[in-house]
Amino acid sequence: xxxxxxxxxxxxxxxxxxxxxxxxxxxxxxxxxxxxxxxxxxxxxxxxxxxxxxxxxxxxxxxxxxxxxxxxxxxxxxxxxxxxxxxxxxxxxxxxxxxxxxxxxxxxxxxxxxxxxxxxxxxxxxxxxxxxxxxxxxxxxxxxxxxxxxxxxxxxxxxxxxxxxxxxxxxxxxxxxxxxxxxxxxxxxxxxxxxxxxxxxxxxxxxxxxxxxxxxxxxxxxxxxxxxxxxxxxxxxxxxxxxxxxxxxxxxxxxxxxxxxxxxxxxxxxxxxxxxxxxxxxxxxxxxxxxxxxxxxxxxxxxxxxxxxxxxxxxxxxxxxxxxxxxxxxxxxxxxxxxxxxxxxxxxxxxxxxxxxxxxxxxxxxxxxxxxxxxxxxxxxxxxxxxxxxxxxxxxxxxxxxxxxxxxxxxxxxxxxxxxxxxxxxxxxxxxxxxxxxxxxxxxxxxxxxxxxxxxxxxxxxxxxxxxx
Ligand code: ARG
Numbered sequence: 001x002x003x004x005x006x007x008x009x010x011x012x013x014x015x016x017x018x019x020x021x022x023x024x025x026x027x028x029x030x031x032x033x034x035x036x037x038x039x040x041x042x043x044x045x046x047x048x049x050x051x052x053x054x055x056x057x058x059x060x061x062x063x064x065x066x067x068x069x070x071x072x073x074x075x076x077x078x079x080x081x082x083x084x085x086x087x088x089x090x091x092x093x094x095x096x097x098x099x100x101x102x103x104x105x106x107x108x109x110x111x112x113x114x115x116x117x118x119x120x121x122x123x124x125x126x127x128x129x130x131x132x133x134x135x136x137x138x139x140x141x142x143x144x145x146x147x148x149x150x151x152x153x154x155x156x157x158x159x160x161x162x163x164x165x166x167x168x169x170x171x172x173x174x175x176x177x178x179x180x181x182x183x184x185x186x187x188x189x190x191x192x193x194x195x196x197x198x199x200x201x202x203x204x205x206x207x208x209x210x211x212x213x214x215x216x217x218x219x220x221x222x223x224x225x226x227x228x229x230x231x232x233x234x235x236x237x238x239x240x241x242x243x244x245x246x247x248x249x250x251x252x253x254x255x256x257x258x259x260x261x262x263x264x265x266x267x268x269x270x271x272x273x274x275x276x277x278x279x280x281x282x283x284x285x286x287x288x289x290x291x292x293x294x295x296x297x298x299x300x301x302x303x304x305x306x307x308x309x310x311x312x313x314x315x316x317x318x319x320x321x322x323x324x325x326x327x328x329x330x331x332x333x334x335x336x337x338x339x340x341x342x343x344x345x346x347x348x349x350x351x352x353x354x355x356x357x358x359x360x361x362x363x364x365x366x367x368x369x370x371x372x373x374x375x376x377x378x379x380x381x382x383x384x385x386x387x388x389x390x391x392x393x394x395x396x397x398x399x400x401x402x403x404x405x406x407x408x409x410x411x412x413x414x415x416x417x418x419x420x421x422x423x424x425x426x427x428x429x430x431x432x433x434x435x436x437x438x439x440x441x442x443x444x445x446x447x448x449x450x451x452x453x454x455x456x457x458x459x460x461x462x463x464x465x466x467x468x469x
Contacts, residue, residue, distance in 0.1 A: 023087065038122065042111055046107075088120075109209050112204075119197065133188065133467060137460065143180065143350075151317050151358060153170070155360040169360065181456075183245065184463065196226050200225075215406060242336075253404065254296060273353065310331055371393075
C-alpha cells in the first residue's frame with residue numbers, strides 16, 4: 001500500500017488486512033466524475049475567498065481536467081492501475097499531486113472527506129434519480145398505449161384470484177399506470193431533499209476559514225445548502241429514501257410480473273410471450289419460460305434487502321460521521337443498477353406481449369361474473385340489496401346444479417328466484433353491458449377508461465416537460 005495521504009500521526013504502516021477491509025475504491029470508483037466536479041467547485045470557491053491564489057487554482061483545474069481526460073480515455077486501465085487506493089477521493093488527490101505537485105496539497109483546505117463523500121454521493125444519486133424518472137415515464141407511456149389498444153377487450157377481474165366481475169384489459173393496464181405514477185412522484189419528491197449541498201461542513205463542525213458555501217451550492221447546481229454541519233456529514237436519509245422509493249417500485253414491478261407469469265401459463269393463457277423475450281428449457285423441448293418477469297420478481301427481494309440494510313446501518317449511529325456510513329454505497333449502487341435494468345426490460349417485455357383475445361373473452365363469459373349485475377338489476381327496481389343478493393345466490397346455486405350459466409336461464413326460471421325479474425334482465429346481465437355500465441368515476445367502463453387515458457396523457461406530457469435535466 002502506498003503512503004497514506006493521512007499518514008502523520010503514526011510512524012507505523014497499517015496492517016495489510018486493514019487496508020483491504022477499509023478500502024472502498026473497488027465500488028466508489030464510479031463517483032469519479034462527481035468527485036472531480038465537486039473539487040473544481042471547491043477550488044474555485046477557495047480562490048474566490050482568497051484562501052488559495054489564482055496560480056494554485058489554475059493548476060488545480062488543469063490537473064483535474066487532465067485526470068478527467070485520463071479516466072475517460074481508459075476507465076478500466078485507470079482503475080486497475082490504482083487498485084490499492086483507499087477510495088476515489090484519495091485516488092484523485094494522489095494523482096493530482098503527482099501531476100501538479102504543491103498546489104494539489106492545498107485542495108483539501110477547508111474540506112474533509114466527510115463532506116466530500118456526502119457531496120459526491122448526492123451528485124451521483126441526483127443523476128440516477130433523474131434516470132429513474134425518465135425510465136418511469138417510458139414505462140408509463142407504454143401502459144397508456146396498451147390501455148388505448150386494449151380498452152374494449154373484456155377479461156375477468158379477480159379478487160382472491162377468484163373470478164369476480166368483468167373488467168376492461170385497458171382498465172387493468174391503467175391500474176398499473178397509477179402505481180408507477182406514484183413511484184414517479186416519489187422520485188420527484190425525494191429529489192428535493194437530495195438536492196442540498198453538504199460541502200463546506202468540514203469534518204463535522206464547519207471550518208475556521210472564511211469560506212462561501214453558497215458559491216459551491218451555485219456551482220454544483222444544488223437548490224439548497226445543508227444548514228447544520230453535523231447533520232450535513234451524517235445525514236443519509238437521502239439514501240434511505242431512495243432505497244424505499246426503489247423498494248416500493250420493485251414491489252410494483254414484482255406484482256405486475258407475478259400477474260404476467262400467471263397469464264402466460266397454460267392454465268390462464270391470456271397472453272402469448274414473444275420469442276425474443278422468452279427462454280427455453282435445457283431439458284424440456286416444449287417449454288417457453290417467462291424468465292424476465294420471474295427475475296424481476298426475484299430481484300425485488302434484493303432491492304428490499306438493500307432498504308433493510310441501510311436502515312439498520314443507520315439506526316445505531318451517533319452523530320456525525322462514522323465509518324459505518326461507507327456501507328451506504330454498495331446497496332445503493334446495486335439498487336440503482338437493478339431498478340434501471342428492470343424498468344427497461346419490463347418496458348420492452350410489455351410491448352412484446354400479445355393478448356389472446358378469444359381466451360380473455362371466453363373467460364369473461366364464465367364464472368358468474370354478472371351475478372352482481374343481476375342483483376343490481378333488482379335493486380334498481382326497488383328491492384333491497386340483501387334480498388336481491390339472496391335471490392341471485394339461489395339462481396347461481398341452481399345454475400351450478402343444472403350446469404347452466406345465468407345468461408341462458410329462461411324468464412320463468414328467473415321469476416322462480418324473484419318475481420321482480422322480467423324479460424329485460426337478460427339484456428342487463430349481458431357481459432358487455434356489465435362492463436359498459438360500470439361508468440362511475442374510476443370505473444372500468446371503456447368510455448370511462450378512454451376519458452382517464454386522455455387525462456393521463458395530459459398529465460404525463462406536463463411531467464415530461466418539467467423533467468429536470
Ligand atoms: N470512503 C469513505 C466513505 O465512503 C469516505 C469518507 C472517509 N472519511 C473518514 N473520516 N474516514 O464513507
